[in-house]
Amino acid sequence: xxxxxxxxxxxxxxxxxxxxxxxxxxxxxxxxxxxxxxxxxxxxxxxxxxxxxxxxxxxxxxxxxxxxxxxxxxxxxxxxxxxxxxxxxxxxxxxxxxxxxxxxxxxxxxxxxxxxxxxxxxxxxxxxxxxxxxxxxxxxxxxxxxxxxxxxxxxxxxxxxxxxxxxxxxxxxxxxxxxxxxxxxxxxxxxxxxxxxxxxxxxxxxxxxxxxxxxxxxxxxxxxxxxxxxxxxxxxxxxxxxxxxxxxxxxxxxxxxxxxxxxxxxxxxxxxxxxxxxxxxxxxxxxxxxxxxxxxxxxxxxx
Amino acid sequence: xxxxxxxxxxxxxxxxxxxxxxxxxxxxxxxxxxxxxxxxxxxxxxxxxxxxxxxxxxxxxxxxxxxxxxxxxxxxxxxxxxxxxxxxxxxxxxxxxxxxxxxxxxxxxxxxxxxxxxxxxxxxxxxxxxxxxxxxxxxxxxxxxxxxxxxxxxxxxxxxxxxxxxxxxxxxxxxxxxxxxxxxxxxxxxxxxxxxxxxxxxxxxxxxxxxxxxxxxxxxxxxxxxxxxxxxxxxxxxxxxxxxxxxxxxxxxx
Numbered sequence: 001x002x003x004x005x006x007x008x009x010x011x012x013x014x015x016x017x018x019x020x021x022x023x024x025x026x027x028x029x030x031x032x033x034x035x036x037x038x039x040x041x042x043x044x045x046x047x048x049x050x051x052x053x054x055x056x057x058x059x060x061x062x063x064x065x066x067x068x069x070x071x072x073x074x075x076x077x078x079x080x081x082x083x084x085x086x087x088x089x090x091x092x093x094x095x096x097x098x099x100x101x102x103x104x105x106x107x108x109x110x111x112x113x114x115x116x117x118x119x120x121x122x123x124x125x126x127x128x129x130x131x132x133x134x135x136x137x138x139x140x141x142x143x144x145x146x147x148x149x150x151x152x153x154x155x156x157x158x159x160x161x162x163x164x165x166x167x168x169x170x171x172x173x174x175x176x177x178x179x180x181x182x183x184x185x186x187x188x189x190x191x192x193x194x195x196x197x198x199x200x201x202x203x204x205x206x207x208x209x210x211x212x213x214x215x216x217x218x219x220x221x222x223x224x225x226x227x228x229x230x231x232x233x234x235x236x237x238x239x240x241x242x243x244x245x246x247x248x249x250x251x252x253x254x255x256x257x258x259x260x261x262x263x264x265x266x267x268x269x270x271x272x273x274x275x276x277x278x279x280x281x282x283x284x285x286x287x288x289x290x291x292x293x294x295x296x297x298x299x300x301x302x303x
Numbered sequence: 304x305x306x307x308x309x310x311x312x313x314x315x316x317x318x319x320x321x322x323x324x325x326x327x328x329x330x331x332x333x334x335x336x337x338x339x340x341x342x343x344x345x346x347x348x349x350x351x352x353x354x355x356x357x358x359x360x361x362x363x364x365x366x367x368x369x370x371x372x373x374x375x376x377x378x379x380x381x382x383x384x385x386x387x388x389x390x391x392x393x394x395x396x397x398x399x400x401x402x403x404x405x406x407x408x409x410x411x412x413x414x415x416x417x418x419x420x421x422x423x424x425x426x427x428x429x430x431x432x433x434x435x436x437x438x439x440x441x442x443x444x445x446x447x448x449x450x451x452x453x454x455x456x457x458x459x460x461x462x463x464x465x466x467x468x469x470x471x472x473x474x475x476x477x478x479x480x481x482x483x484x485x486x487x488x489x490x491x492x493x494x495x496x497x498x499x500x501x502x503x504x505x506x507x508x509x510x511x512x513x514x515x516x517x518x519x520x521x522x523x524x525x526x527x528x529x530x531x532x533x534x535x536x537x538x539x540x541x542x543x544x545x546x547x548x549x550x551x552x553x554x555x556x557x
Contacts, residue, residue: 050400051399051400051404051556052399052556053557054556054557071404072308072310072402072403072404075401075402076401080397080400082393082396082397084393084396086392086393086394086396086397087397088317088394088397089392090321090324090325091320091324095320099320102316103310103313103398103401103402103403104402151401
């Protein structure tokens with residue numbers, strides 16, 4: 001059974017359709033990624049799934065239960081790590097965790113034990129008595145993650161968990177998320193970080209303007225939309241037409257983007273050899289999720 | 304309409320824990336200010352006021368000071384405090400992702416506001432007792448009225464929070480609502496000094512029944528009209544409590 005099942009979910013804010021008839025199923029134990037530019041509707045979708053925001057239309061089922069009918073029981077199974085820092089600035093680091101544990105009716109001693117364990121897990125054990133304003137940005141993020149684990153959640157919902165983190169902290173977080181997946185914790189991960197999605201997620205949905213444009217494993221998405229390897233050709237001003245003509249005559253799938261032409265779904269190495277005589281500056285490279293992302297959502301700014 | 308559950312106590316506990324960490328920095332507002340006002344008005348101003356309703360002015364204003372600071376304690380907590388938690392700290396968002404629903408959060412805010420009222424009333428009573436300004440043993444029931452009054456003003460405040468476009472909106476609330484009703488309530492001077500039309504306004508502002516009840520308990524003098532005052536407070540408290548549940552759900556969740 002799907003852990004989270006979303007059916008034709010829609011959210012309107014006045015004139016704006018933030019989420020537009022999205023249907024998704026997230027399976028037990030998987031890490032499911034939501035990838036999309038700003039304003040794609042990822043956060044709104046997550047807010048609806050966590051009952052912080054009410055859908056305009058559509059249904060959300062968690063382990064077969066209707067979220068509208070059993071919000072408390074369902075929320076008790078969730079661990080939520082928000083995009084923005086909403087820690088209790090007036091409380092200490094430890095109090096932030098024990099206070100949160102109390103919302104889940106975790107008894108005092110147990111709450112303290114779990115809080116210390118969560119602080120250890122994210123290397124914050126030396127900060128338990130500190131005030132929130134004494135923490136660095138990275139420490140706050142880690143504390144938000146620790147807080148999200150306080151109820152031993154069955155489903156972890158993460159909205160940009162590594163935004164603004166230095167590479168070391170990011171690596172630590174990825175490592176912990178992998179460990180949690182190993183323990184069977186289902187994860188829903190919103191991110192703009194392509195590496196993060198590629199490294200952590202079993203399946204990724206690419207969202208744009210409130211809709212899901214594509215849904216597959218990261219590898220599957222790359223193969224389907226750009227091919228495993230692509231060829232990039234640097235375009236000089238006077239070369240554009242001739243390159244376009246040549247590629248067209250070969251019937252290739254290519255895109256002209258900001259001074260570089262990318263050729264998709266091709267045997268990039270062989271094509272590079274064949275084109276060698278034309279004295280173009282070109283190079284084959286492995287395709288990434290980012291290429292898929294740009295193909296599907298475009299290169300223009302979305303706001 | 305959805306009702307709060309017992310889980311509101313979790314929000315109350317959260318606010319209590321924050322208060323226990325911060326109380327030293329907010330003490331001037333709820334400890335020293337009412338005491339200074341009581342002594343300054345009572346002894347200084349009272350010297351020129353002479354006798355009101357058969358008693359020295361300072362005896363007259365003890366209930367007024369209690370009722371008005373009970374009001375402001377709950378009001379501050381459930382206007383600026385609640386709005387700050389909701390919009391700036393995003394505390395509500397973090398709590399709503401736990402088994403608490405918005406109704407629990409709002410009820411927790413309101414009962415915490417009423418608790419602040421109770422604390423304020425108790426402090427003023429202790430000071431008044433030290434100065435031997437409390438002639439009647441009935442004064443022991445004042446905390447009960449303080450809690451009711453606190454729930455009423457906390458609930459009215461939360462309804463305003465649900466409507467407020469920004470934190471500056473509360474300037475209007477305090478200037479156009481809280482300040483006038485303080486003067487029209489009979490807290491600091493008797494209502495019969497007003498023209499009749501103003502007396503009608505006075506009789507419906509929500510602070511008036513609280514002042515009357517607390518004054519009766521402090522002085523130990525009762526009349527049947529007090530039951531009406533009590534009923535009025537309970538009615539307004541209940542009404543605004545439920546309106547705040549619906550209005551805050553609309554504001555936060557929709």
